[in-house]
Amino acid sequence: MNALDRLQTAIELRESGKLEEARTLLQDLYTQEPDNPSVLYQCAWVHDAMGLEREAVPFYVKSLELGLTGEERQGALLGLGSTYRTLGMYEQSKRIFEEAIKEYPHRREFLVFYAMVLYNLNAYDKAMEILLKQLSETSADEGIQSYKRAIHFYSDRLDELW
DSSP states (O other): OOHHHHHHHHHHHHHTTOHHHHHHHHHHHHHHOTTOHHHHHHHHHHHHHTTOHHHHHHHHHHHHHTTOOHHHHHHHHHHHHHHHHHTTOHHHHHHHHHHHHHHOTTOHHHHHHHHHHHHHTTOHHHHHHHHHHHHHHHOOOHHHHHTHHHHHHHTTOTTOOO
Protein backbone atom coordinates (compact mmCIF):
# COMPACT_ATOMS: atom_id res chain seq x y z
CA MET A 1 0.00 0.00 0.00
CA ASN A 2 1.46 3.37 -1.01
CA ALA A 3 1.64 6.43 1.24
CA LEU A 4 -1.48 8.05 -0.25
CA ASP A 5 -3.53 4.90 0.35
CA ARG A 6 -2.21 4.65 3.91
CA LEU A 7 -3.10 8.30 4.52
CA GLN A 8 -6.63 7.66 3.26
CA THR A 9 -6.88 4.61 5.52
CA ALA A 10 -5.79 6.71 8.50
CA ILE A 11 -8.44 9.33 7.68
CA GLU A 12 -11.11 6.62 7.46
CA LEU A 13 -9.98 5.19 10.80
CA ARG A 14 -10.19 8.64 12.42
CA GLU A 15 -13.61 9.28 10.91
CA SER A 16 -14.89 5.95 12.23
CA GLY A 17 -13.65 6.72 15.74
CA LYS A 18 -10.66 4.37 15.71
CA LEU A 19 -8.38 7.15 16.89
CA GLU A 20 -5.54 5.12 18.35
CA GLU A 21 -5.25 3.04 15.17
CA ALA A 22 -5.32 6.19 13.06
CA ARG A 23 -2.69 7.81 15.26
CA THR A 24 -0.37 4.80 15.00
CA LEU A 25 -0.66 4.75 11.23
CA LEU A 26 -0.16 8.50 10.98
CA GLN A 27 2.90 8.43 13.23
CA ASP A 28 4.41 5.80 10.95
CA LEU A 29 3.58 7.92 7.89
CA TYR A 30 5.09 10.98 9.58
CA THR A 31 8.34 9.07 10.18
CA GLN A 32 8.46 8.26 6.46
CA GLU A 33 7.24 11.65 5.17
CA PRO A 34 8.04 14.34 7.78
CA ASP A 35 7.61 17.15 5.25
CA ASN A 36 4.25 16.08 3.83
CA PRO A 37 1.82 18.83 4.89
CA SER A 38 -1.23 16.56 4.52
CA VAL A 39 0.29 13.92 6.80
CA LEU A 40 1.17 16.62 9.34
CA TYR A 41 -2.36 18.03 9.20
CA GLN A 42 -3.90 14.61 9.77
CA CYS A 43 -1.48 14.03 12.67
CA ALA A 44 -2.65 17.30 14.21
CA TRP A 45 -6.30 16.42 13.68
CA VAL A 46 -6.07 12.98 15.28
CA HIS A 47 -4.19 14.36 18.28
CA ASP A 48 -6.84 17.05 18.69
CA ALA A 49 -9.61 14.46 18.43
CA MET A 50 -7.90 12.43 21.17
CA GLY A 51 -7.76 15.42 23.52
CA LEU A 52 -4.01 15.78 23.01
CA GLU A 53 -4.14 19.45 22.07
CA ARG A 54 -0.56 20.32 23.07
CA GLU A 55 0.76 17.52 20.87
CA ALA A 56 -1.41 18.72 17.97
CA VAL A 57 0.00 22.27 17.85
CA PRO A 58 3.43 21.55 16.29
CA PHE A 59 1.80 19.40 13.61
CA TYR A 60 -0.64 22.20 12.71
CA VAL A 61 2.12 24.80 12.66
CA LYS A 62 4.47 22.76 10.49
CA SER A 63 1.71 21.72 8.07
CA LEU A 64 0.90 25.40 7.50
CA GLU A 65 4.57 26.35 7.19
CA LEU A 66 5.01 23.66 4.53
CA GLY A 67 2.29 25.20 2.37
CA LEU A 68 -0.86 23.26 3.13
CA THR A 69 -3.57 24.39 0.68
CA GLY A 70 -7.30 24.30 0.01
CA GLU A 71 -9.76 22.75 2.44
CA GLU A 72 -6.91 21.26 4.44
CA ARG A 73 -5.41 24.73 5.00
CA GLN A 74 -8.78 26.06 6.14
CA GLY A 75 -9.15 23.10 8.50
CA ALA A 76 -5.64 23.55 9.89
CA LEU A 77 -6.19 27.26 10.53
CA LEU A 78 -9.45 26.51 12.32
CA GLY A 79 -7.90 23.63 14.25
CA LEU A 80 -4.82 25.61 15.28
CA GLY A 81 -6.79 28.69 16.28
CA SER A 82 -9.28 26.63 18.26
CA THR A 83 -6.53 24.59 19.91
CA TYR A 84 -4.64 27.70 20.94
CA ARG A 85 -7.87 29.00 22.48
CA THR A 86 -8.52 25.82 24.45
CA LEU A 87 -4.94 25.96 25.74
CA GLY A 88 -5.46 29.52 26.97
CA MET A 89 -3.15 30.94 24.29
CA TYR A 90 -5.67 33.63 23.43
CA GLU A 91 -3.45 36.11 21.58
CA GLN A 92 -2.07 33.36 19.33
CA SER A 93 -5.62 32.15 18.70
CA LYS A 94 -6.79 35.67 17.87
CA ARG A 95 -3.89 36.14 15.43
CA ILE A 96 -4.67 32.87 13.63
CA PHE A 97 -8.37 33.67 13.30
CA GLU A 98 -7.67 37.20 12.06
CA GLU A 99 -5.37 35.72 9.41
CA ALA A 100 -8.01 33.14 8.45
CA ILE A 101 -10.77 35.77 8.23
CA LYS A 102 -8.64 37.87 5.88
CA GLU A 103 -7.79 34.87 3.76
CA TYR A 104 -11.25 33.30 3.76
CA PRO A 105 -13.77 36.11 4.39
CA HIS A 106 -16.68 33.97 3.15
CA ARG A 107 -16.09 31.21 5.73
CA ARG A 108 -18.34 32.13 8.64
CA GLU A 109 -16.97 29.47 10.98
CA PHE A 110 -13.81 31.55 11.44
CA LEU A 111 -15.90 34.47 12.67
CA VAL A 112 -17.72 32.31 15.19
CA PHE A 113 -14.48 30.88 16.60
CA TYR A 114 -12.99 34.38 16.56
CA ALA A 115 -15.92 35.56 18.67
CA MET A 116 -15.15 32.82 21.18
CA VAL A 117 -11.57 34.00 21.61
CA LEU A 118 -12.72 37.62 21.84
CA TYR A 119 -14.95 36.51 24.70
CA ASN A 120 -11.91 34.93 26.38
CA LEU A 121 -10.08 38.24 25.93
CA ASN A 122 -12.98 40.09 27.62
CA ALA A 123 -14.01 41.80 24.38
CA TYR A 124 -17.61 40.85 25.10
CA ASP A 125 -19.16 43.61 22.99
CA LYS A 126 -17.29 42.65 19.82
CA ALA A 127 -17.89 38.94 20.44
CA MET A 128 -21.63 39.50 20.81
CA GLU A 129 -21.74 41.73 17.74
CA ILE A 130 -20.11 39.04 15.60
CA LEU A 131 -22.34 36.28 16.93
CA LEU A 132 -25.55 38.28 16.58
CA LYS A 133 -24.70 39.21 13.00
CA GLN A 134 -23.90 35.59 12.15
CA LEU A 135 -27.14 34.46 13.76
CA SER A 136 -29.26 37.02 11.93
CA GLU A 137 -27.57 36.29 8.60
CA THR A 138 -27.58 32.49 8.74
CA SER A 139 -30.50 31.28 10.84
CA ALA A 140 -33.45 29.70 9.10
CA ASP A 141 -35.48 29.92 12.29
CA GLU A 142 -38.77 31.72 11.62
CA GLY A 143 -38.65 33.73 14.85
CA ILE A 144 -35.05 34.85 14.28
CA GLN A 145 -35.87 35.80 10.70
CA SER A 146 -38.87 37.85 11.76
CA TYR A 147 -36.56 39.95 13.97
CA LYS A 148 -33.52 39.80 11.70
CA ARG A 149 -33.32 43.55 11.12
CA ALA A 150 -33.60 44.35 14.83
CA ILE A 151 -31.00 41.73 15.81
CA HIS A 152 -28.61 43.06 13.21
CA PHE A 153 -29.30 46.69 14.20
CA TYR A 154 -28.65 46.06 17.89
CA SER A 155 -25.63 43.81 17.33
CA ASP A 156 -23.15 46.69 17.78
CA ARG A 157 -25.38 48.84 20.00
CA LEU A 158 -25.87 46.61 23.04
CA ASP A 159 -24.71 49.28 25.49
CA GLU A 160 -26.72 52.15 24.02
CA LEU A 161 -29.75 53.49 25.84
CA TRP A 162 -32.59 55.29 24.11
